[in-house]
Amino acid sequence: MAESGARRAQASGYRLIAVEVALRGLDGTKLVRGLVDCGSAGNFVSQTAALEVGLKATEPAETQYAALNGQSLRVTGQGDVPLAVTDSHGRTIGGKAKFNFGRIHGYDVILGMPWLEQWNPSVDFSTKKLAWRRKGRPARRRIAMATPHEVEEAIRNQFATAYSVVVQVVASLAQTGPGELPSQYSGHAGAFSTEGSASLPESGPQDLSIDLVEGSTSPWMPLYNLSQDELVILKEYIQTNLAKGWIRHSKSPAEAPILFVKKKDGTMRLCVDYRGLNNVTVKNRHPLPLIPESLDQLAWGRIFTKLDVRDAYHRIRIKPGDEWKTAFRTRYGHFEYTVMPFGLANAPVAFQGYINSALSDLLDVCCVVYLDDILVFSKTEADHVRHVRSVLERLETHGLYAKLSKCEFHKDQVDFLGFVVGQNGVQMDPDRVRSVQEWPVPRCIRDIRVFIGFANYYRRFVHRFSRIAAPLNAYTEGAKAGTQHSEAR
Missing domain, CATH: 2.40.70.10 (Acid Proteases)
Structure with missing residues (x-):
């Protein structure tokens, strides 16, 4: 009632x-x-x-x-x-x-x-x-089963107290360390092949075409100065990718410079500055998935597996005849890509479309995908093994490979797209919360805008976010007009 x-x-x-x-x-x-x-x-x-x-x-x-x-x-x-x-x-x-x-x-x-x-x-x-509840889930305790003799004594004891508890069997779940493949998926080890991910993908309908705005000219930008350490990394990058067939020597009239960006693990990533090319590229306006929408699909999940696609963009070829547009210039020569590099305006949408096609019958049923991040979710362990196998099978079929060291299997809580996803819903990542709390005092309007953009990512968790952020937004607008707002401080 x-x-x-x-x-x-x-x-x-x-x-x-x-x-x-x-x-x-x-x-x-x-x-x-x-x-x-x-x-x-x-x-x-x-x-x-x-x-x-x-x-x-x-x-x-x-x-x-x-x-x-x-x-x-x-x-x-x-x-x-x-x-x-x-x-x-x-x-x-x-x-x-x-x-x-x-x-x-x-x-x-x-x-x-x-x-x-x-x-x-x-x-x-x-x-x-x-x-x-703490961490959004019930507390777990190891328990010892009572012996038949202990149960009999408890029944005869008139002062014994009975408690109703929920017991979840966790021993059968795959407990693996980083870089280990659970035995349930040994038949799909090919989906984690480093040799496969380093191969040259086949050309097909998914190839990226680079259409230029009518009347535009070949983009050209001057070289950037690199340090000695960066030159060593550059030479190794060129040799490795020539051997894979991912780049080749070029005589293209287009020339883009390169630079290096430090990754989270401290290593350097080579980036081609394609701003010139992107300015004259016809944009593919197909949207990427909305992150809040993707997170909402996970409400019924109780077991999660996270997969990270290795060298995701490089699993798509450049459309034959368009390779010259990707040309980049270095101290060691002029090269162009045969596979899709980072930095192209339409690259994210192209890869999202390809992986969506690969997993089309599983999307929002047992998995969600955002670019190279895949999260598989299920209610039961039996369903989960079946769902993960289905995802791995489709990755293999479409020439996509997961990086085993970045994958997590059979978890009741995982980090996904900057959020903590678990059995009781979606929460803010504590590290991101700490970043907001320890954010340095902005020194200019750009700093304020960067902070607002970062905080806006978590607005769904902040009561009356718009009202709280209003003084900051007003301050940025007021600064343009020559006025200031004390509430922003």
């Missing part, structure tokens, strides 16, 4: 907990009042609030519900609702849950027993507080 939380609070002394809920739909996000009600047999969302953010029921209602006064509670349908709930300590966890759409009074959302069972928060009705 379900009922209106507002009416119930007036009719009885029943303990109810009010929480802040962010409803997310196609038309935006709306902060509403939610009610945690363990006496409600279903989850309910106000039809009016749902429509404001573009949420609609996708299925007919399966059950009729009654309110405390015995009258039928009108339910128009049900469907999955993306939402984020903030606990009594200000921590927010988001995900999807099935809700009934209808007319409710007093609150816009009622979080009933189905929601409580799904997300399992810590609820204290005596203090009317709800708290997300």
Whole structure:
């Protein structure tokens, strides 16, 4: 039996907990009042609030519900609702849950027993507080099974106390260290082949064409000065990639300079400065996946495997006849790519389209993909092994290879796209939170804009983000006009 939380609070002394809920739909996000009600047999969302953010029921209602006064509670349908709930300590966890759409009074959302069972928060009705469990998941303890003799003694003891606990068998899960392939996937070792990833991919419909704006001329930019250490790395890069067939000597009229960028692990990455070429390239406007949308697909996941595609861009060829446009100039010669390099304007979209095609029947069913990052999610271990095998099979078929040292298998929590994804939803990465907290005081307008851009990535977790960021945005605009805003400080 379900009922209106507002009416119930007036009719009885029943303990109810009010929480802040962010409803997310196609038309935006709306902060509403939610009610945690363990006496409600279903989850309910106000039809009016749902429509404001573009949420609609996708299925007919399966059950009729009654309110405390015995009258039928009108339910128009049900469907999955993306939402984020903030606990009594200000921590927010988001995900999807099935809700009934209808007319409710007093609150816009009622979080009933189905929601409580799904997300399992810590609820204290005596203090009317709800708290997300540490790290977003129940605490784990090693337990020893009682012997038959101990059980018999406990039954005979009239003072013995019985506890109900949830036990999850974890011994059967693949526990592997970094760089180790679980035995379940030994038949797909080819999907992690370093020889395969270093080969020259076959040409096909996925080849990247570089179409230039009509009337444009071949781009040319002067060489950049390099250090002695960078020249050593450059020479090795040229020799290695000539041997692979990924670059070749060129007589192209186009010439782009190169530079080096330090990676997270401290090593150097060669980058070609294709700004000149990109300025005269016809852009492919197909969008990359929306990260919040991708994260919402993971709501039902309980087991996760993360795969990192090795040399992802280099698994796509440049369309024959367009190689000359990728030419770059160095102290050691003039070269052009036969495979897709980093830095081209349409490269991210081209690779996203290719990997989407490779995994098309699995996308949003058991995996999500953002460029070279793949996350496989499942409810059970048996399903997960089957899902991971399906993904690896398609990678092999399409000439894509995962980097084993960067892959994680059968985890209940993983880092993905700057977020922590686990059994109880999506959370902010603690390291990213620390970066925001320790951000140095901006010294110029550009520094402020960089900070706003970084913080904006996590706006879904920050209550009233727009209001908090408003003084900073006003400051950047005011600086242009010669005014300042004290609130920004």
